[in-house]
Amino acid sequence: MTDQVRIIEVGPRDGLQNERIPIPVDAKLRFVSKLLNAGIHEIEVTSFVSPKWVPQLGDAQILWPQLPPGGLYSALIPNIKGLERALEVGVERIALFTAASESFTQKNINMSIAQSLETFGEVIAQFRAAKPQGWVRGYVSTAFECPYEGRISPERTCDVARRLIELGVDEVSIGDTIGVAAPDEVRALTKRLIDVLPVERLTYHFHDTYGCAIANVAEALELGVASFDSSAGGLGGCPYAPGATGNLATEDLVYFLRRSGVAISPDLVRLSQATLEILQILGRQPTAKAQVAQLAASETCPT
Amino acid sequence: MTDQVRIIEVGPRDGLQNERIPIPVDAKLRFVSKLLNAGIHEIEVTSFVSPKWVPQLGDAQILWPQLPPGGLYSALIPNIKGLERALEVGVERIALFTAASESFTQKNINMSIAQSLETFGEVIAQFRAAKPQGWVRGYVSTAFECPYEGRISPERTCDVARRLIELGVDEVSIGDTIGVAAPDEVRALTKRLIDVLPVERLTYHFHDTYGCAIANVAEALELGVASFDSSAGGLGGCPYAPGATGNLATEDLVYFLRRSGVAISPDLVRLSQATLEILQILGRQPTAKAQVAQLAASETCPT
Numbered sequence: 001m002t003d004q005v006r007i008i009e010v011g012p013r014d015g016l017q018n019e020r021i022p023i024p025v026d027a028k029l030r031f032v033s034k035l036l037n038a039g040i041h042e043i044e045v046t047s048f049v050s051p052k053w054v055p056q057l058g059d060a061q062i063l064w065p066q067l068p069p070g071g072l073y074s075a076l077i078p079n080i081k082g083l084e085r086a087l088e089v090g091v092e093r094i095a096l097f098t099a100a101s102e103s104f105t106q107k108n109i110n111m112s113i114a115q116s117l118e119t120f121g122e123v124i125a126q127f128r129a130a131k132p133q134g135w136v137r138g139y140v141s142t143a144f145e146c147p148y149e150g151r152i153s154p155e156r157t158c159d160v161a162r163r164l165i166e167l168g169v170d171e172v173s174i175g176d177t178i179g180v181a182a183p184d185e186v187r188a189l190t191k192r193l194i195d196v197l198p199v200e201r202l203t204y205h206f207h208d209t210y211g212c213a214i215a216n217v218a219e220a221l222e223l224g225v226a227s228f229d230s231s232a233g234g235l236g237g238c239p240y241a242p243g244a245t246g247n248l249a250t251e252d253l254v255y256f257l258r259r260s261g262v263a264i265s266p267d268l269v270r271l272s273q274a275t276l277e278i279l280q281i282l283g284r285q286p287t288a289k290a291q292v293a294q295l296a297a298s299e300t301c302p303t
Numbered sequence: 304m305t306d307q308v309r310i311i312e313v314g315p316r317d318g319l320q321n322e323r324i325p326i327p328v329d330a331k332l333r334f335v336s337k338l339l340n341a342g343i344h345e346i347e348v349t350s351f352v353s354p355k356w357v358p359q360l361g362d363a364q365i366l367w368p369q370l371p372p373g374g375l376y377s378a379l380i381p382n383i384k385g386l387e388r389a390l391e392v393g394v395e396r397i398a399l400f401t402a403a404s405e406s407f408t409q410k411n412i413n414m415s416i417a418q419s420l421e422t423f424g425e426v427i428a429q430f431r432a433a434k435p436q437g438w439v440r441g442y443v444s445t446a447f448e449c450p451y452e453g454r455i456s457p458e459r460t461c462d463v464a465r466r467l468i469e470l471g472v473d474e475v476s477i478g479d480t481i482g483v484a485a486p487d488e489v490r491a492l493t494k495r496l497i498d499v500l501p502v503e504r505l506t507y508h509f510h511d512t513y514g515c516a517i518a519n520v521a522e523a524l525e526l527g528v529a530s531f532d533s534s535a536g537g538l539g540g541c542p543y544a545p546g547a548t549g550n551l552a553t554e555d556l557v558y559f560l561r562r563s564g565v566a567i568s569p570d571l572v573r574l575s576q577a578t579l580e581i582l583q584i585l586g587r588q589p590t591a592k593a594q595v596a597q598l599a600a601s602e603t604c605p606t
Contacts, residue, residue: 179596180562181562182559182562182563183521183563184563184564185562208514208592209592209593209596210555210558210559210562210592210593210596211511211516211517211552211554211555211558211559211591211592211593212517212555212558212559212562213514214514214515214517214518215517215518215520215521215559217518218486218518218521218522219521249514251514252513252514252515255513255514255515256485256513256514256515256518259483259484259485259488259513259515260485260486260487261487287590288514289511289512289513289514290512290513290514293482293512293513
């Protein structure tokens, strides 16, 4: 069976990056193994950003060589130095991070959008030279709204997406970083995006801050988008986005897709258990809707 | 301004009915006042079911005369005896409860669907005689799936809805009691329902168990449905439905509708605070997405 929709799991990277309680490497590896066993194969596992900025992911070079076989793993790369560290351990799929909002890019990665794209050009050239078969994703965050600038026009987001494609990325991931968009906005943006890039190169990265993420996925799916980022257990959020409580939960995405008749591999029972150890370390209860429901359903049976 | 979409708040009844910790009448009255102040006007406030079965709502006759002015209040009526108690305190809007699944109806209200409809006939006749201008709603629960029987065909749900209309109800509320439906199912059912009743008489009552509720609202809205039940803070669930963790949260519904450009009255800031006292009594933290986000946004500001 070929999955009709790609699910890119970002929990180990995006979900954990802002957590202050250190997660041991072994727990991260078990998390990744559980995701694989649940049928999740594309996983963004870490970031080669400086440990000074993101201490939680400072173990990237230790983690990477121990990853279990069978996954399509990727890592976030902030700059040439990060790329060099990633190449040392054999990373073959990289993700680069910019935004549609100048203020956000400045506050988040301390560059202008233009500077970030210039850096990407150098990173991509060096990466392609080392890994001709490698895969490059470009993130466009704050694609709908910025916590500092407010609404972002579809034109601005399309412009950044187009420039990323021109730089040679294999796909762009369009992020509703603060989780505020509603389906109408997704429709408007998607229609413009598929004018500037093939729909196969388009992934959406929704946050579920206000509860619209699945409705947004449904809308994008209807327009032909077949690739979505999500985070097991809804782990993660954005420290620069007030109230941005979490990524779209992989459990919710999997439930919605399967119930909608889309052929996909992941097993919801196993998936709903994949984050339990991490949540325990963080001292939290599961909160993702389909995860909570699945865990409850596994314990009780109607008579 | 006329609201383009009706929101029927069911938190005080559906949200509280299964809570074991007793909520004092005064706290319920403050909850209703806060809902009114937040711009929510249609509220199902209680049930005139026997206190033996639903102790939490055993104070219906005490509560009703003290309700603040300004609301369109309704109450659930299980039978003639309940109606008589309701009429004693001047109830003018009633709701009757049946289901599309025989097993569920039997386990939930200890009648067959046919028996429940027969009872409704008597209740409606007596109610209309006492309140010629009164309003009657008929619930059809387990409209998509039953925890005991599995999937329910649209035909079965339509059949019960049609019989309710024939009995003279003013509207039917179609409930996804265990919160499992996806938008495709909502589309299929809605298309059949609007063949047997005017869309103006159709309300959906979604649960958000697996995170699809807003996507389901979006789908129904696109087909012309303009009336939705929801529960502030996502209070409530269904004791007969394993994993049915809660109703669609009014906060999520209000956020989605306003962000989608629908003209509606409720104020999200006030609404997100309306359940805080109740949650405190129950010893719980807010969990509704838009509520959590709004409460966080009210405390922090970007810059």
